Amino acid sequence: MARGDAKLFNRASQVVLVRDRDRTVLTMSNDFQGDPTEFAIVVPVPTALAREQIHVGEKSLLDHLDAYSAPRLVEYFDPDPCRMVAAEAQGKDALSMVRPASAAARREKSLGVTVEARYTVGEYDILILSAKESEGLEIWLRENGYRIPEGASRVLSGYLRQHMHFFVAKVNLKEQARLGFSYLRPIQVAYESPKFMLPIRLGMVNANGPQELFVYALTRRGRVETTNYRTVRLPSDQDVPLYVKEEFADFYRALFAEQVRRERMQTVFLEYAWDMGWCDPCAADPLSREELRQLGVFWLDDPEERARGAAGVFVTRLHLRYDAEHFPEDLVFQETSDRQNFQGRYVLRHPYAGEIACGAAERYREEIARRQEREAENLAALTGWKIDQIRVKMKLPSSGDGKKWWEKIWGGR
Amino acid sequence: MSLSDVVEHAARGRPPDPRWYQIGALSGLLLYGLTSLDFDVTLARVALLLAAAISTQFVCTRIWRLPSFDPKSALISGLSLCLLLRTNSASLAVLAAAAAVSSKFLLRVGGKHLFNPTNFGIVAVLLATGRVWVSPAQWGNAAFLGFLLAGIGGFVVHRSTRSDVTLAFLGLYLALVFARSAWLGEPLAIPLHRLQSGALLIFAFFMISDPKTTPNSRAGRILFGLLVAAGAAFIQFRLFRTNGPLWSLAAFSLAVPGIDRLLPGCRYVWAGSPEPPSPLSKGASDETPLPDSRFWPLAARREPPRAPVLRVLRGPGGRETL
Numbered sequence: 001m002a003r004g005d006a007k008l009f010n011r012a013s014q015v016v017l018v019r020d021r022d023r024t025v026l027t028m029s030n031d032f033q034g035d036p037t038e039f040a041i042v043v044p045v046p047t048a049l050a051r052e053q054i055h056v057g058e059k060s061l062l063d064h065l066d067a068y069s070a071p072r073l074v075e076y077f078d079p080d081p082c083r084m085v086a087a088e089a090q091g092k093d094a095l096s097m098v099r100p101a102s103a104a105a106r107r108e109k110s111l112g113v114t115v116e117a118r119y120t121v122g123e124y125d126i127l128i129l130s131a132k133e134s135e136g137l138e139i140w141l142r143e144n145g146y147r148i149p150e151g152a153s154r155v156l157s158g159y160l161r162q163h164m165h166f167f168v169a170k171v172n173l174k175e176q177a178r179l180g181f182s183y184l185r186p187i188q189v190a191y192e193s194p195k196f197m198l199p200i201r202l203g204m205v206n207a208n209g210p211q212e213l214f215v216y217a218l219t220r221r222g223r224v225e226t227t228n229y230r231t232v233r234l235p236s237d238q239d240v241p242l243y244v245k246e247e248f249a250d251f252y253r254a255l256f257a258e259q260v261r262r263e264r265m266q267t268v269f270l271e272y273a274w275d276m277g278w279c280d281p282c283a284a285d286p287l288s289r290e291e292l293r294q295l296g297v298f299w300l301d302d303p304e305e306r307a308r309g310a311a312g313v314f315v316t317r318l319h320l321r322y323d324a325e326h327f328p329e330d331l332v333f334q335e336t337s338d339r340q341n342f343q344g345r346y347v348l349r350h351p352y353a354g355e356i357a358c359g360a361a362e363r364y365r366e367e368i369a370r371r372q373e374r375e376a377e378n379l380a381a382l383t384g385w386k387i388d389q390i391r392v393k394m395k396l397p398s399s400g401d402g403k404k405w406w407e408k409i410w411g412g413r
Numbered sequence: 414m415s416l417s418d419v420v421e422h423a424a425r426g427r428p429p430d431p432r433w434y435q436i437g438a439l440s441g442l443l444l445y446g447l448t449s450l451d452f453d454v455t456l457a458r459v460a461l462l463l464a465a466a467i468s469t470q471f472v473c474t475r476i477w478r479l480p481s482f483d484p485k486s487a488l489i490s491g492l493s494l495c496l497l498l499r500t501n502s503a504s505l506a507v508l509a510a511a512a513a514v515s516s517k518f519l520l521r522v523g524g525k526h527l528f529n530p531t532n533f534g535i536v537a538v539l540l541a542t543g544r545v546w547v548s549p550a551q552w553g554n555a556a557f558l559g560f561l562l563a564g565i566g567g568f569v570v571h572r573s574t575r576s577d578v579t580l581a582f583l584g585l586y587l588a589l590v591f592a593r594s595a596w597l598g599e600p601l602a603i604p605l606h607r608l609q610s611g612a613l614l615i616f617a618f619f620m621i622s623d624p625k626t627t628p629n630s631r632a633g634r635i636l637f638g639l640l641v642a643a644g645a646a647f648i649q650f651r652l653f654r655t656n657g658p659l660w661s662l663a664a665f666s667l668a669v670p671g672i673d674r675l676l677p678g679c680r681y682v683w684a685g686s687p688e689p690p691s692p693l694s695k696g697a698s699d700e701t702p703l704p705d706s707r708f709w710p711l712a713a714r715r716e717p718p719r720a721p722v723l724r725v726l727r728g729p730g731g732r733e734t735l
Binding site: 158161193197225227228233336337339 | 451500501552598600606655
């Protein structure tokens with residue numbers, strides 16, 4: 001089965017939000033490629049964080065979650081139409097860093113910046129900052145090697161006034177070498193706050209062009225949606241031509257781009273909503289209890305969950321392409337009690353390939369021709385691809401020879 | 414009232430029962446939501462909600478022995494629930510509709526029902542079961558839709574005489590949202606994005622303006638609008654919970670009898686009747702009372718006396734909003 005995972009998109013960040021009541025476990029991962037000394041993240045968090053609230057997780061967890069929830073193709077094979085007749089008869093927040101950190105306590109004080117905690121967790125050096133003034137914080141970040149873009153202090157000040165703290169992380173090269181990872185692992189933080197939101201504004205200050213974000217919400221009750229942007233379902237359950245199997249990655253990218261264009265880049269797309277207990281069909285096996293625990297699902301051992309026997313985890317996969325013009329505010333979420341399953345699912349129907357030895361052959365061939373034309377139209381509508389090119393790839397008789405209908409009326413001169 | 418009645422009244426230069434405008438506006442919005450915005454509600458669910466609301470009205474009409482069965486208010490409640498209430502469970506949808514309409518009959522203080530029916534239906538089922546939800550972002554932020562809603566809503570409010578409560582609510586809520594953004598140093602795009610919310614306008618124009626559940630006096634209504642706005646902003650921006658306006662309206666509805674005592678206004682009176690109605694007949698008057706006549710002095714004074722039924726039909730307000 002082909003599936004479209006998050007790796008298909010450039011500049012994609014992936015975030016897992018495990019949420020129940022006011023407790024949140026946030027896992028952040030992005031596809032940072034490049035010199036690890038240039039990696040740094042600055043994330044506003046609602047509360048100060050103790051060492052035990054920070055963890056470095058495994059990339060494989062996100063990959064698995066991504067694979068499990070990704071849009072997928074399903075294939076069906078037509079049975080012999082003669083037997084059918086018989087049967088019928090029966091019935092990125094990344095801000096670059098250029099030089100290593102060195103900050104004197106006195107300087108911090110004069111800038112009104114408080115380093116509330118310093119931790120080394122895994123391959124990361126982490127600071128929890130609070131500040132009185134955004135200008136001071138901006139200067140401090142600059143002096144400590146974070147290349148803060150123009151305009152950041154305005155964004156920072158909004159978070160400061162809301163008494164948010166800043167989670168700042170860089171790569172500790174020595175630790176990274178010791179641990180032996182060649183890539184950056186996702187950072188996880190756990191906190192308790194009524195704010196069910198994801199700060200995206202800081203990452204847009206220095207962005208050139210739109211960014212891609214996948215949010216996987218793991219909740220107890222049901223589907224998660226944004227409350228300040230419309231959440232719409234990705235078009236799903238449509239028959240598409242067989243050749244899509246060979247170019248599924250292109251298909252998914254084109255499909256998403258076309259839907260973003262249609263919604264004028266103002267919506268968040270729902271790509272998957274399912275009880276983790278089962279799936280049908282599964283693009284990948286559901287996550288194990290241990291994997292869920294690693295991602296921060298903290299209610300697995302509640303007596304009430306154990307009694308139910310099920311995992312008690314509802315997965316929502318949201319996908320958005322955003323820029324500052326179309327997404328001025330941070331994302332705010334709510335958990336609904338909606339437990340209806342949804343998945344991005346595209347259907348391939350293989351015509352019967354064997355000998356058709358009954359009178360149904362003619363009717364079946366006509367039906368197949370109609371079906372393939374419908375598949376071509378579906379694909380054109382989903383992806384915005386030219387229908388004539390689709391017909392060529394499907395080896396369908398083109399509805400024309402590329403000429404407009406009026407060109408053919410008077411002899412095509 | 415049939416279509417010919419509407420036409421007849423229009424031809425005589427008199428507005429027909431303004432609830433028809435509201436039914437038309439809500440139906441239009443629902444149609445728009447179903448066809449263009451991918452609303453999480455099926456046609457079957459729409460039919461179920463409307464049927465549940467109207468049959469509850471019918472049953473209550475019988476139990477409380479009202480002189481006639483009038484489905485308009487119930488239809489408005491049903492349509493509003495179609496726009497707002499989301500649930501996986503058909504029985505909870507029915508329960509919400511029944512709670513909404515029956516609350517008009519059951520929860521009464523001083524001859525008025527306490528809660529806006531739709532507001533009560535949603536909040537009660539949300540609190541009791543937690544298995545329904547409201548999607549405040551379902552309308553998106555398309556500005557043209559905002560203007561459309563404002564236009565339609567303004568029309569409805571204008572005819573209901575309760576624009577004071579809407580303006581008080583919107584005025585303070587806007588001011589709070591802008592003030593908060595200014596304090597946080599946010600760019601103007603953020604408060605504008607927050608205010609370009611279809612849900613907010615629908616609430617302001619169709620729900621809080623309900624003439625039956627707002628205070629009687631203008632001062633009382635303005636106070637009420639301000640309280641609901643402050644409460645909504647508090648829930649939204651201090652408690653960080655969604656649907657602040659809905660929760661705030663339900664909470665402050667409890668204060669309406671107190672506001673009416675503090676800032677008394679003229680009670681609703683039947684046309685042609687010099688005395689205020691008794692509590693029992695008040696129940697019967699639920700559908701078509703005249704509004705506070707102080708705000709319609711010209712209409713009230715210039716018209717020569719007519720048969721009560723005509724006065725009632727001509728009355729510019731007194732209908733049930735959401």
